[in-house]
Amino acid sequence: MSAVAVRAPPVNAFTIDVEDYFHVAALAPAIPRDSWPGRESRVEANTERLLGVLAERRVHGTFFVLGWVAHRSPGLVRRIAAAGHEVACHGFSHQLIYRQTPEDFRDETLRAKGALEDLLGAPVLGYRAASFSITRESLWALDTLIDAGFQYDSSIFPIRHDRYGLPGAAPEPGRVTAPSGRTLVEFPMSAASFFGLQVPVSGGGYFRILPYWLTRAGLKQINERYGRPFTFYLHPWEVDPAQPRFKVSALSSFRHYTNLARCEARLRRVLSDFSFTSMREALQMQGLLPAAAL
Numbered sequence: 001m002s003a004v005a006v007r008a009p010p011v012n013a014f015t016i017d018v019e020d021y022f023h024v025a026a027l028a029p030a031i032p033r034d035s036w037p038g039r040e041s042r043v044e045a046n047t048e049r050l051l052g053v054l055a056e057r058r059v060h061g062t063f064f065v066l067g068w069v070a071h072r073s074p075g076l077v078r079r080i081a082a083a084g085h086e087v088a089c090h091g092f093s094h095q096l097i098y099r100q101t102p103e104d105f106r107d108e109t110l111r112a113k114g115a116l117e118d119l120l121g122a123p124v125l126g127y128r129a130a131s132f133s134i135t136r137e138s139l140w141a142l143d144t145l146i147d148a149g150f151q152y153d154s155s156i157f158p159i160r161h162d163r164y165g166l167p168g169a170a171p172e173p174g175r176v177t178a179p180s181g182r183t184l185v186e187f188p189m190s191a192a193s194f195f196g197l198q199v200p201v202s203g204g205g206y207f208r209i210l211p212y213w214l215t216r217a218g219l220k221q222i223n224e225r226y227g228r229p230f231t232f233y234l235h236p237w238e239v240d241p242a243q244p245r246f247k248v249s250a251l252s253s254f255r256h257y258t259n260l261a262r263c264e265a266r267l268r269r270v271l272s273d274f275s276f277t278s279m280r281e282a283l284q285m286q287g288l289l290p291a292a293a294l
């Protein structure tokens, strides 16, 4: 009797970038940084909604928490960890890396990582940059992350975009080489290929704007045709249609405000249609992180 081996599709990384609506780079022209402390905070309630959906679907993910949020809402960070999710680092200030000096980036990265580790009493292994801002101009940041003791990064988007992107970067999880020659595990952001066009179907604005059938087809393509896991990502403000509205460019407004009211239902669908775990576990399953790192 001959058995036909059927390979199970890869287990994908479910991730949330924990920040408030006023931290978003696309809205920065309308929201001065020094106004942040006085704004209504909605991140706790929105993150709780996401925690509820994940608990209902029994999925554990990775929450890349902004240091600014951890500083103001330490209880939220503890609740995320207590619910069995991985807590990772989204930097402190949500500044684009390529607009920071290496010294400023190092200082704020250590501050954010230290704040999270103090809260959790455990090492933080993963990093994701504000707006995926590790680009050709800021590859030096990979060395900073290695020096800071991170075991993986998930900031590189192998596409062309006006604010981020590293066209030509490897689309699958692997090791990326920093300028010093040292390497770091990278779980890049995911894109599907439709008619030769790279379409980042795996979260954020694209997830809200594109019809769900197209998202699903793209994610299936990554899992089944290429046999690769993808990174899904969302922000707490993406399930909050009642957030305060700001006047920004038509493009930014379209990207930020389209289909906020539909996002939570779509999230339930994607959680049913694909297998997910935390980024740390997904990388362990790919043999890229040692199980001993737990």
Ligand SMILES: [Zn+2]
Residues within 6 Å of the ligand: 017, 019, 090, 094, 129, 130, 131
């Ligand atoms: Zn962010």
